[in-house]
Amino acid sequence: MPDAWPAGPAADPPAAPAVDLAEAVRRAFALDGPLSAADPHYMEREGQQRLALAVARAVEERSALVAEAGTGTGKTFAYLVPLLLSGRRALVSTATKSLQDQLFLRDLPRLRDALQVPVTLALLKGRASYLCLHRLEQARQTISLADRFALRALARIEQWAQTTAGGDLAELEGLDERSPVIPMVTSTRDNCLGTDCPRYRDCHVMKARRDAMAADLVVVNHHLFFADMALRDSGVAELLPTVDAAVFDEAHQLVDVGTQFLGRALGTAQLVDLARDLLGLGQQQARGQADWQALAAACDKAARELRIAAVGPLREVHAALKLRWAERAEHDGFLDAIDNVGAAFDAAVQALEGVSDGQPDLVRLQARAEHAVQMAQHFVEPGTPDHVRWVDLSAQQARLIEAPLDIRELLTEQRNAAPRAWVFTSATLGDDEELRWFTVAAGLEDAAKLRVGSPFDYPENARLFIPPRFPKPNDPGHAEAVGRLAGRCASALRGRTFVLTTTLRAMQTIAQALRDELAWAGGDVEVLVQGQQPKRALMQRFLANPASVLVGSQSFWEGIDVPGDALQCVLIDKLPFPPPNDPLVEARVKRIESEGGNAFGELFVADAAISLKQGAGRLIRSETDRGLLVVCDPRMAQMNYGRRLRAALPPMTLATSEQEALDWLHHLAEQHT
Template sequence: MAQLADAAVSESPSVADLLATAVEALGGSEREGQQDMATAVERALRTGEHLAVQAGTGTGKSLAYLVPAIRHALEADQAVVVSTATIALQAQLVDRDLPRLTKALQPVMGREPTFAILKGRGNYLCRHKIESGAQAEDPGDDQLFDPFQVSALGRQVTRLHEWAEQTKTGDRDELVPGVPDRAWRQVSVTARECLGASRCPVAEDCFSELARHKAGRSDVVVTNHALLAIDAIEGRAVLPEHDVVVVDEAHNLVDRVTSVATGELTSSGAAAAARRCAKLVDQALSDQLLDAAEGLDTVLTDAPVGRWESMPETVGRMLSSIRNAAWACKQALGPEREKGTKENDADAAARRFATALVEEVHDVAGRLLAAFDREDPATRPDVVWQSERELNSTAVRTLHVAPLSVAGLLAARLFGQSTVVLTSATLVLGGSFDALARQWGLPASGSETTPKELPPDDGGGHGNDPATNLVWHGLDVGSPFAHAKAGILYVARHLPPPGRDGLSPAMLDEIDGLVRAAGGRALGLFSSMRAAKQAAEDLRGRWDGTVLCQGDDATNTLVQKFAAETGSVLFGTISLWQGVDVPGESLQLVMIDRIPFPRPDDPLVAARQRAVDARGGNGFLTVSATHAALLLAQGAGRLLRGTGDKGVVAILDSRVATKQYGGFLRGSLPPFWSTQDPKIVRGALERLRDAD
């Protein structure tokens, strides 16, 4: 079979020829990095070996993986899944790249390749829920809301019902402007709540099912990391059958998978499940669950906020009561009724909603209890902590349970089942792919290669058997930017290390001096909103230019204003580190206030560091420094977005120059020319400013 498939592929145009056709049709130009990446991806799809590719901004990586992926899909007659982390990239692929690419390839491929986008069921309107009038049970329904909030929710739901009559896809992302989650829950269902195509009376018109059917007939299916995790890790077959997965924005994969694998439990959530069951089971059973939920609320008040080393005895007893009561309710609700039974549609939906809620409460409570079965915390599969937030002047406490690591899950259920290509502009940290490879569950094999060093294809199909060692290669195809000529990396070694009391006067002076030298044109990336606002307020008091700060308006609006008004300044926090694309003279200075280490009190980070230390490794470098290096590289990547861009990345945290881990951080950044002399930097910025 492998020989037949190879023979069929050899009769098709080569990837190099297809890429040339695509580039010409799309009005682009040939790029060496793009060609190297396409060749490496094509090889991975033939051998089954996994591939990690770092491709800098401007490489054209989307075409570099889409062209060989489409060729493979048509020859193998099987879908290729492309997973992204952001809605923006999904939109770019589905609305711009794929429509033009498939038309360009049609004449040489014999037919026009097909593509579709697929999201989780909760992203689509549920026609049955709308038509049956069923309402979502919100965990916050037992809180008090003022009349304005209630009427606002009603207006939003009314708007959603009107939109349901017009939309062709039911896709939440197509609703502009959007609505809060609380309103959306009134017209959508989770996968657990869904009646299923065989039971739902409007299944033929179901937006989610229509999207899945379209995906099942497509050559390329674009999805997100969360749905990929659900399909691979939770074992739910939500994606069409496939043998290849392309993970774009792969630097975000572990965080997104961890989020999907994290469970949460609140007393109000357990109470909501009890209320859902009240009319469907014996009242004594639902009352048991409601009583247990109220008891949990009481004992959590006395339990510590933060990570738990052991389960408080009172909480353990109450969680056992919740787990047992939820199971009793689930058993009483019984199995799903077959289509055509006497139960009407509304009752079937109510039963399904109730079952979904009690199943989730039961499963999370059981997982919380099992998390402490092992005596050594470093070997426990899950981490447990309690958080607290204010809602309508009331403290809401939530229990969280998250996997200590997702590496094993990814190794067995993603890399062990499909050929995987991972790509991003930021995958090499400290000069190696190994830091991220370990998090993905791939061996830190030191298998980074150049295009010419890729081993010959032996036709082996390695990497698809979870019982064998996973074989992978890392490839850095570089960037079209001449970083050393176009950019300067400035580390302000003379500044005092950042403290806990906000930005120091010396740092505020430094920001003012850099902004003045650049004539604005600056993006300030801060580790907290407090710091961003402090810097913005201080600069407004010193400088006459336009200072924009995240929170003053919608982030997208602020970015558009910043790009349109040359000489303005934009300060903000985490979403700007990865989400700003402003080529040209509007952005010539990127300032970073401090190394973006995760919070030291982050429960999951602390547990992961301790586990690495327990195995004899360096937990700080493996977890916190890797996290910081990834964000630093993403932040520095905001500077050069077009081939004509020039400027400075200024890191105002002296620890990058003075601490031992600074070398690892600097080795994760683009290869800019570097200096620690503020006079040199200000002079360069002034020359750039005066040249425009």
């Protein structure tokens, strides 16, 4: 199999550690310990030590721990120190590739040196992060000579390929993650040739996997973890059985990532790409042995007609949209279009069966076509109660998606497979002591729970303002009012402001009203808006120019760390309830109600509390940070559930009027000057 893991050691129960782990952890965090000796700014944190000891207990007992640790607790060191001192093989999974890099390149080497432990480390990402040497050689033949930007990017990659040892594209500074060249020079599970690849010995993906299987501690990400778990039935040997402890940081993202990867999908863009490859490879490697042009044209036509059927009466789609499965499945034309996809690609399979022997590219092409046929057949059949189906539409494609409602079954199965420690941690896992928002969806009700509050002095350093007389979120003037208020705040603070929106639709209206307000007030505050540039470039511009405001949607609500006075005001446009018409949300509501639960409290308010805590968490990032959080939604103050949402936030001092809030910002601006 192309995606098979190299063989690795099994996780046999290790001998009892020579040193008591809890005592070793206490010594490490003591004021006269190795961490203090390595860092002149080291501070003892009671919450950090409580979390570290709980992790140590889970490692020694091979048990499960769910731990919510407030901002500033130092949770990264709190779980890494026990892992490094335990002498046991471990896996750490993070939410993003950038957090992976931070752990592997900065935190782990520092800790390993400070603790003086002989631990080997490895970083493992998905194959789309690594250069594929075979596809790099093919890219020059397929890229359009008219696309000078793509040619320039390809030339940079070709030059870098001569010197890189690991092949991780993150090494290549300035490469836009949205570049169309990246899919041309990386592999997917569909087009990877595995051991048949002429560059297999030099394969960066396989080298990264070999390093991972030989290391004591491996850093992965949630996407890779669940992708690997989802491929078990295809014979993929897993990394997980070889470790004694698995830690998931930013665990609040696990359920969403898990349902995404543990489901099934059939995308029209994927089918169009397959039709293009059928034509290109058929004519290159099996010319004259089938009418490749006719076969590819039939596949391409079936894919495009499926998208037309999915769009249906909407005619055009300009923004991402989710449709309930029943909205399309009840029309015969939609299911017929899926059937036609199956028939067109089945004809391609029949043609490839006779010519693919000895041709690795054609063998993989046949497997991809067979998978397309299987997915088409699956989506024509009725769904099951424990899964939900929907149609994702965008301007470019339609995707048929089926996903489980949660990750309970799969995590329970993995936990029962072998005794090992399981640690799940984040700053936001629930708004009650049992952390039910996370534990129920993950099947972890039986795990030990720990909540460690932030050590920051929020009452002294932070203010919360909920405008008392403000348009309601469904009022036509709400978005403009948010922009105007953001302009007044940014003007008082002279920039250094985030505006977080719950939808992309509201973002442009808010940004324009913000510009208008700033223009009326005078000054030269710059307005940056998500989509103008890649996320990393926008953040660099924001940090380089203190007199700026950044308006962003979901991708800016978390994973952004701006300590100090570079960011001192965060506005949230409205309470971040999940969209009620989202098919996955609807299915979860039905299940809660069928079990006699209260869907509004258990799902909508609980979800909003988590998202609100994440957005508010952008404001105060260190002991000395100060700032203002504005929630532009009067329901926060007027509705009964508002008390629950306010209680979920850190204990900020309440500003009772806009003037009081602006006075606080003027005070911060004077201190900054």
